[in-house]
């Protein structure tokens with residue numbers, strides 16, 4: 001979340017280490033359980049695993065999927081909806097605290113990106129970035145690699161990202177710069193309709209830009225959107241530029257996809273609702289994904305279709321995508337992994353006795 005005139009807190013980027021050549025082979029390290037990813041889901045899982053004496057290792061990533069260790073919240077300023085912080089907390093500060101808590105509980109944190117994971121047999125095999133050989137093995141893995149919002153890379157987007165442009169209405173809609181101001185939402189699906197209706201609580205009016213001449217949203221959502229007195233849907237319209245006063249967004253330039261006519265909407269907010277990309281490249285082809293590429297988990301759990309592989313956070317959640325829901329599923333993944341590992345031990349003991 002961000003507030004009007006606060007300067008953007010840039011993610012603290014570690015020095016980028018791009019491994020263009022192979023690193024020297026290392027003897028694989030075995031772990032009972034590893035966590036891949038370092039957002040709220042990964043750190044919550046790590047805290048629970050460490051407290052359960054499972055000695056977890058976390059691979060926090062090195063600009064993996066475009067994010068610094070700590071994940072998406074390192075790219076924002078104020079987070080006002082995470083419980084326990086009555087005055088809000090900076091996203092980076094919240095993630096620093098989560099990291100410190102993981103370490104204090106006993107998690108080993110490796111600032112490394114995992115580039116390959118083989119979950120075809122146990123122990124699972126992992127490759128750290130830059131290595132050709134397996135570097136780590138694990139009896140259980142919690143995948144908490146997150147997701148990223150799709151962006152349009154409009155002219156002006158870099159300048160006004162987090163200064164009027166956002167990809168999360170629920171996270172950012174309530175901040176002062178949007179109050180009683182005209183807002184623009186891009187997208188024609190259910191999420192766009194939901195976000196636009198949500199924003200009517202705060203903005204003076206919400207303009208929805210839809211590329212085609214129909215909404216992809218369900219009939220119910222489309223009807224709610226089209227009949228809302230504070231919403232105007234602009235069909236066959238795309239944004240072409242984000243314009244501002246150097247500090248905050250003030251206008252969205254548009255073009256008709258039919259007539260090519262150029263237009264302009266005065267707006268203090270531009271919200272992308274064109275989808276997210278879950279970071280699933282490590283498990284594509286090995287694990288069941290849904291039609292949008294999110295990891296499928298057994299409802300009410302973090303179990304994937306691969307025994308021993310658990311998924312938590314935005315990588316498996318296309319609906320809520322909040323820090324606190326990610327943290328909640330991180331807790332579930334740790335408890336699921338703990339149970340799985342204890343059942344493995346029982347089975348191994350049983351076999352040993354035979």
Ligand SMILES: Cc1cc2nc3c(=O)[nH]c(=O)nc-3n(C[C@H](O)[C@H](O)[C@H](O)COP(=O)(O)OP(=O)(O)OC[C@H]3O[C@@H](n4cnc5c(N)ncnc54)[C@H](O)[C@@H]3O)c2cc1C
Pocket residue numbers: 001036037038039040041042059060061062063064065066067068069070071072073075076078079080081082112113114115144145146147149168171172279282312313314315321322323324326
């Ligand atoms: C600008 C912005 C503002 C937001 N504001 C709020 C808010 O105010 N309140 C709220 O509740 N939510 C907010 N959110 C949403 C929230 O940040 C996410 O829901 C949450 O961070 C998801 O947590 P996660 O643990 O699933 O993963 P992420 O936060 O996405 O973190 C995943 C981490 O895993 C790492 N990783 C990925 N692949 C690998 C790999 N192969 N090896 C090692 N590491 C890897 C990534 O580098 C990243 O650091 C915001 C999001 C954004 C983008």
